[in-house]
Amino acid sequence: MTDLLSTAQLYLDGITVSFDGFRALNSLSLVIEPGELRTIIGPNGAGKTTMMDVITGKTRPDSGTAMFEGRHDLTRLDEPAIANLGIGRKFQKPTVFENLTVEENLELAIKDDRRIRHTLFRRLDDEQEGRLERVLGQVGLVRRRAELAGLLSHGQKQWLEIGMLLVHDPRLILLDEPVAGMTDAETAATADLIVRLARDRTIVVVEHDMVFVRSLGAKVTVLHEGSVLAEGSIDAVQNDPRVIEVYLGR
Amino acid sequence: MQRTPLLGRTGWLVFLASALVAVVLIPLLATVPAPGSAFRIPAYLVPLFGKYLCYAILALALDLIWGYAGILSLGHGAFFALGGYAMGMYLMRQIGTRGVYGDPILPDFMVFLNWRDLPLPWWGFGNFAYAAFMALAVPGVLAAAFGWFAFRSRVTGVYLSIITQAMTYALLLAFFRNDMGFGGNNGLTDFKEILGYDIQAPSTRIGLYVVTAVALGLAFLICRFVVTTRFGRLLLAVRDAESRVRFLGYSTTGAKLFVFVLSALLCGLAGALYVPQVGIINPGEFQPGNSIEVAIWVAVGGRGTLVGAILGALVVNFIKTWLTGAAPELWLFALGALFIIVTLAMPQGILGLAARLKRWRRLSSVPVGVEETAHD
Numbered sequence: 127m128t129d130l131l132s133t134a135q136l137y138l139d140g141i142t143v144s145f146d147g148f149r150a151l152n153s154l155s156l157v158i159e160p161g162e163l164r165t166i167i168g169p170n171g172a173g174k175t176t177m178m179d180v181i182t183g184k185t186r187p188d189s190g191t192a193m194f195e196g197r198h199d200l201t202r203l204d205e206p207a208i209a210n211l212g213i214g215r216k217f218q219k220p221t222v223f224e225n226l227t228v229e230e231n232l233e234l235a236i237k238d239d240r241r242i243r244h245t246l247f248r249r250l251d252d253e254q255e256g257r258l259e260r261v262l263g264q265v266g267l268v269r270r271r272a273e274l275a276g277l278l279s280h281g282q283k284q285w286l287e288i289g290m291l292l293v294h295d296p297r298l299i300l301l302d303e304p305v306a307g308m309t310d311a312e313t314a315a316t317a318d319l320i321v322r323l324a325r326d327r328t329i330v331v332v333e334h335d336m337v338f339v340r341s342l343g344a345k346v347t348v349l350h351e352g353s354v355l356a357e358g359s360i361d362a363v364q365n366d367p368r369v370i371e372v373y374l375g376r
Numbered sequence: 377m378q379r380t381p382l383l384g385r386t387g388w389l390v391f392l393a394s395a396l397v398a399v400v401l402i403p404l405l406a407t408v409p410a411p412g413s414a415f416r417i418p419a420y421l422v423p424l425f426g427k428y429l430c431y432a433i434l435a436l437a438l439d440l441i442w443g444y445a446g447i448l449s450l451g452h453g454a455f456f457a458l459g460g461y462a463m464g465m466y467l468m469r470q471i472g473t474r475g476v477y478g479d480p481i482l483p484d485f486m487v488f489l490n491w492r493d494l495p496l497p498w499w500g501f502g503n504f505a506y507a508a509f510m511a512l513a514v515p516g517v518l519a520a521a522f523g524w525f526a527f528r529s530r531v532t533g534v535y536l537s538i539i540t541q542a543m544t545y546a547l548l549l550a551f552f553r554n555d556m557g558f559g560g561n562n563g564l565t566d567f568k569e570i571l572g573y574d575i576q577a578p579s580t581r582i583g584l585y586v587v588t589a590v591a592l593g594l595a596f597l598i599c600r601f602v603v604t605t606r607f608g609r610l611l612l613a614v615r616d617a618e619s620r621v622r623f624l625g626y627s628t629t630g631a632k633l634f635v636f637v638l639s640a641l642l643c644g645l646a647g648a649l650y651v652p653q654v655g656i657i658n659p660g661e662f663q664p665g666n667s668i669e670v671a672i673w674v675a676v677g678g679r680g681t682l683v684g685a686i687l688g689a690l691v692v693n694f695i696k697t698w699l700t701g702a703a704p705e706l707w708l709f710a711l712g713a714l715f716i717i718v719t720l721a722m723p724q725g726i727l728g729l730a731a732r733l734k735r736w737r738r739l740s741s742v743p744v745g746v747e748e749t750a751h752d
Contacts, residue, residue, distance in 0.1 A: 182623060209625035221620045223613040229377050230609050240625050242634050245607040250377060258377065294624065 132196035135160040135298055135328045136181065141190035143176055143352075150176040151187065152352035158298075163324035165339045165360075166332045168349035169372060174332045175218065177349070178300050182215050183208040194298070210240060214296030218303045220283035224276030228267050228286055231275050232258050235290035257293055264319075265289035281312045288319065299323070301331045305338050317341040380604040382597070391593070398429070398589040403582050419578050426585040426653040428693050429592045433646035435673045435689035436592070436682060437639040440599050442671070443680030444608065445635050446532075446615030450667045451540030454547050455515035455640040457661035459647030461551075462514055464564035464657040465498060466507030467575070471568050484566070485559045495557045504571055511648035512641050519640030520633065527629045527636075532618070541664045548662035563658025570652050581653070588649045592686070595642050599682050602638070611635060672711065676718050678725030687726055 131137050136158040143151040151173045158164055168174055179185035180192060183205040192200040198211055209215075222231050236254050238244065250258065262268045265285040270278065275286060284304065291299055304320070305313040317338055320329060324344075333339050339346065339360060346363045348356045356366045363369055383391060402417060402425065409416040434456050441447040468483040477487040481494055500506040522543060526536055554560035573580040602608055613621050614628050621628050651657045660666075669692075677688020692714070699707045722729045 184619070184623075205619075205622035206625050206627045209623050215623050217620070221617055223616055223620070225612055225616055226609055233377060233606060234610060234613055234621075234626075235624055240627070242607060242630060245610055246602070246605050249379070249606070255377060290624070 130157055131191075131193060133160075134158060134193070135162065135195060136330075137191065137193040137196070138177075138181075139191040141177075141180055141187045141192060143173075143180060143185055143187050149352050151180065153190070154349075154353050156347065156354060158328060158330060160328055161324075161326075163321070163329045163342060163344040164331070165342055165344050165346045166330060166349060167334070167336075167339060167346060167363075168355075171351075172349040173352040174349055175302060176352075178215060178302055178332065181208075181300060182213060206240065209294075209296075212295075212297040213300065214291040214294050214298070215300045216287050216291055216302060216304060218306060220280065220287050222275040222278070222283050222286050222290070224274065226275060227272050228262070228275055228278070229258070229271045231286060232261060232289055232293050236293040237295045261289045261292045264292065280307050281309065284308060284312075284316075288316075292323075296327070298328045299330070301329065301333075303333055304331065305333065305335055313338055314341070382600055382604060391596075395589075395593055398592075399586055403586055406578075406582055419581070422578070422581045422585050423653040424697065426581070426588045427650060428690055429585070429588045430646045430650040430653070431670075431673070431693055432686040432689040433588075433592050433595050433649075434643055434670055435677070435685040436595055436599055437642035437646070438670050439674045439677075439679060439682055439685035440602065440642075441632075441635055441639045442674060443682075443685070444603055444615065445611040445632055446618075447632060447636060448533075448537045448671065449540045449636075449639075450537045450664065450671060451542075451544035452639070452643055452670055453664075453667035454540075454544035454662055455519060455643035456647040456650070457544075457547070457551075457657065457659075458515045458518065459511040459644030460651040460657040460661060461558060461564070461647075462501075462507055462511035462644070463648040463651045464567075465501040465558075466504055467567040467570060467652060468564050469498075469502040470570065471566065474568050475566070483559075483564075485562065486557075489554060497557060508648065512644045515640040515644035515647075516637050519637045523633045523636040524629075527632045541667070544662050544667055545664050548659050548664075551659035551662060559658070561659065563656060563660075564651075565656040565658075567652065567655055575652055575655070584649070584653050588653070591645060591649060595645070596682060596686065598638075599642075602635070603682070607631070669711070672715050672718075674725075676714060676725055678727030681725075681727050684725050684727040691726070 134157045136156070138154055138156040141151050141154040142149065154173065154177060156177075166174055166177075176185060180187050181200060183200060183203055187201055190201075194200055194208075194211055194213065200208060203211070223234070226234070233250060236250065236258060238250075238254065239248070262271055265288060267282065267286060267289065270282070275283065278286060284307070288304070301320070305316050308316060313335070320331065320342060323329060331342065331344075343360075346358065346360050347354055348363055348366075348369050350372050355372065356363050356369050358366075402422075405415055406417040406419070406422050434452065438449065438452050441449060471483065473480050475484045475487075477484055479487050482491060486494070501510070526539065531539065550556055551558055552561055558564070567575050569575050570580065570584075573583070603611070610621065610626060610631055614631055618628050647661075673688040673692045674685045675688070676692055677686065678684025695710070696707060699710055718725060724731070
């Protein structure tokens with residue numbers, strides 16, 4: 127186990143979180159290997175979003191271990207510190223800055239010195255400008271770059287948020303329902319993009335859409351009542367009688 | 377990336393034109409035309425204009441944090457008053473033996489209270505540079521301490537507004553006490569001279585007015601610089617979705633603290649310029665109502681525009697001066713009505729209304745626009 131702790135990209139052990147007596151996470155343990163693409167499914171209230179909150183520092187667990195790359199204890203850091211370690215998060219509801227333009231959203235997200243002095247006196251360098259251009263192309267927003275993000279369609283906001291993750295270039299990406307509200311074509315394109323991104327970083331996807339989960343072709347973890355119920359390939363999981371009982375069989 | 381300039385071409389033209397009027401034209405009209413001539417600005421108006429410009433700096437400071445970072449402070453009058461007290465203490469020390477009791481060291485109120493020695497907080501205030509430094513440092517340090525506790529504990533929105541009101545009210549009560557050593561109820565007044573110049577002399581008043589106008593111009597450019605950088609866009613992001621900004625790796629506490637302290641420094645500057653022009657500073661400046669009025673100026677002019685804050689402060693205070701002279705009992709009703717009208721009918725203030733009118737005129741001439749693009 128100590129070996130896993132030092133080699134894993136993300137190591138959660140015995141994480142428990144209670145809100146007013148309700149156990150949102152109940153001794154949750156999960157290991158994500160470097161470079162892995164992992165999907166997490168589970169019925170409503172299974173603790174998927176709370177798990178992401180613990181990993182990104184929004185919620186402190188009552189007990190348990192959460193280590194990033196074997197060195198960083200996530201339970202002792204706040205959100206900005208964790209984001210700067212290289213953990214990026216995309217929210218369920220697309221949250222872009224609506225009163226900033228598409229470009230300005232990416233500018234704030236780009237990997238750079240986050241200190242006030244730097245944001246006051248430095249502009250993006252050529253390398254960063256180049257990255258911004260490339261990502262604008264990747265997420266298909268080149269022609270809308272100078273528009274306010276609030277004017278984008280729902281799907282475009284989702285893509286802009288993915289673009290913000292790309293310019294930030296985290297080593298671990300957490301995606302919370304990335305295709306919610308997308309059309310079938312957009313969903314397929316997003317699955318494609320995620321698989322491509324997973325080649326050189328670790329990605330954890332939380333999703334309800336089983337077609338989408340299947341198209342990612344990754345290892346699946348099923349959460350139920352705050353802990354792991356089953357883990358394996360999508361076919362193995364879908365045939366697991368316990369999973370069928372709590373989730374798929376209804 | 378498209379870069380935001382400090383000011384656009386029209387912006388610089390308007391800025392220079394306003395600067396010309398404020399710094400050259402008004403002082404000329406106050407001195408050159410013969411007294412009684414229609415063009416002559418009466419002597420009593422100059423410090424009044426100076427007072428308005430101090431209010432404009434105060435409004436600018438509030439707009440920087442409210443309009444851009446979403447921090448509605450209803451206690452900004454406290455930072456203004458603290459800057460004013462620092463300047464007032466210098467002016468008190470300049471009175472010297474000309475006071476009623478003629479004590480070379482102690483201001484009159486201390487002699488009256490039978491104090492023997494100058495209290496420690498007053499040390500050094502005989503020196504102008506030290507007083508000027510303290511006029512900025514005291515509000516700055518208070519804002520840093522207050523902001524650190526409030527922002528670190530993630531106090532936002534209406535809760536923050538309420539504790540800023542409590543802060544200014546607490547200071548009001550403290551400064552009312554005689555044993556605080558700042559003149560109690562009466563405050564500090566009867567000033568004689570500033571830097572050796574007679575404080576009542578018309579030339580000194582014009583000088584103070586010009587310094588205030590220049591300070592307002594610089595304060596505007598500083599605020600404008602802040603909001604046109606990446607930091608300014610970070611502030612907007614904090615205003616709209618603070619928790620999202622944290623997940624991007626920015627310390628929102630640090631960003632808010634920085635802009636809050638900068639804003640308090642501007643308030644201190646405004647207060648220090650205000651006191652020599654109105655000739656008095658007393659605990660009344662800490663009244664919670666004063667701070668709320670500042671928020672009304674900003675709302676009237678248009679939040680998040682900087683120019684709107686200046687405009688709002690000038691417009692509302694011109695109305696106030698006129699109305700409190702013409703029908704004093706109506707002023708508070710007028711202020712209340714103004715706030716309701718602005719909130720309901722023009723949420724973006726005067727500037728927002730102007731922008732809407734412009735768009736409406738452009739829309740009503742659409743056919744012309746279409747033809748133009750067709751020729752392109």
